[in-house]
Amino acid sequence: MPAIDLNRCTGCGWCVAACPPHVLSLHVLPGSGWGIKRAVLDDATGCTGCALCALRCPMDAIRMVRRAPKT
Template identity: 45%
Template structure:
């Protein structure tokens, strides 16, 4: 991820654990429920600076 790149979340792989949400310094991620399943969502992509905190916090590598 570079300065211009934003994290992409692979919904099928995301377990909804919330570690990326907790790791994001700007609180730009949240968990959403779709069809009774939680997954992470980047809610403020314009404010994301690409710090990689969410990527390194994800235990299942659902963020790239």
């Protein structure tokens, strides 16, 4: 699943558009008075791990990480 580096993310939305199951969206950062948006994985269970979001990100802000195995 994707790990999004919020310091690199510009909120461009390319990853949101690229995600087939639409589990990514842009959120306004809490406490950002200017309404700065960043990409957030809304539904981790819906993520297929396809990595299209990471490929699409122009800022190289998305790293694919292994999900911890369910116990």
